[in-house]
Amino acid sequence: MVHPCPRSHTRESRAVTGSVLCAPCISQAERDLRALPVLHQECLHHVSPGRRRTNPTRVSGSRSRDQLNISVLDARYNLLATLESWSEIVVENLAVAAPARSVPQLARFLARHLHWLAAQPPAADFAGEMEGLVAELRGTIDPDPGGLHQLVRRCVVDHCGGTISAPPPNSAEPGDHRIGCSAGHSWELREWLTLRQLMERQRKDAGV
Structure with missing residues (x-):
């Protein structure tokens, strides 16, 4: 039975056969999982001035940071915790070995089991969280000049x-x-x- 993808779309998108999500959402989740380890590493250069790269590539709209950026640390913690939580669901249901507790390993593990995840009832939540993590990390790397960058x-x-x-x-x-x-x-x-x-x-x- 064909049913619509539960995620927000400008027009109705049909889910892939045997999946909760439509093909574009699955592809986006795959791209997000590939991007997360790169963004996780890039965030290290934005924790404090002392951790910047030599000759860093200038990002449009970025600004100098003259103090420890706790929002970056918070985003990195949230990323690891979220990937670990979804990985535990896969491990428990498929009885497979758990990946190492690192962002690259967890992201690759979830990518390998993406089609299984896309067929589960909380698939829309998974796709939405991966997209949200990418947005959060990108926001810490190239923040809105008017935003709040120091959490208290x-x-x-x-x-x-x-x-x-x-x-x-x-x-x-x-x-x-x-x-x-x-x-x-x-x-x-x-x-x-x-x-x-x-x-x-x-x-x-x-x-x-």
């Missing part, structure tokens, strides 16, 4: 009322980039993944 979050230390943010411009020596709390707590950049997981747990606990 509650400190994860118990009973601390401070907020976590990047250090203000020129507040430290070049290359000395740390994630700081307004009450005085601080973490090294390499601790971001652990810190981000604590933030996510804090957010979920607050919603209970």
Whole structure:
């Protein structure tokens, strides 16, 4: 039985036989999965001035960054967590070996099982999330000049009322980039993944 693709289209698009999605949506998801590892790596050059490439290619609309960009770290964390979540669904349902916990490996794993994913009930969610991840990463690489690039979050230390943010411009020596709390707590950049997981747990606990 032929049915329409559940994703938003300017005109009705028929799903591929045996799939929930139409051919253009499947192709777009495949392109997104190929692009994600490249964008993930490119984001590293936008975390802080000290991590820029030598002779970087200028991106139209980009601007100089003079402080740690927490939104980049957040986007990279979100990418890894989302790819890992979808990969776990594939592993559990197809009884296949799990890929290594890295963006390139996870993206390749999902691409190999894309047609199976496209046939599952949440296929539209999968395609939408892959497209959203690409947009989020591209937004951190070449941000809207009027956008907010520095996220501010509650400190994860118990009973601390401070907020976590990047250090203000020129507040430290070049290359000395740390994630700081307004009450005085601080973490090294390499601790971001652990810190981000604590933030996510804090957010979920607050919603209970």
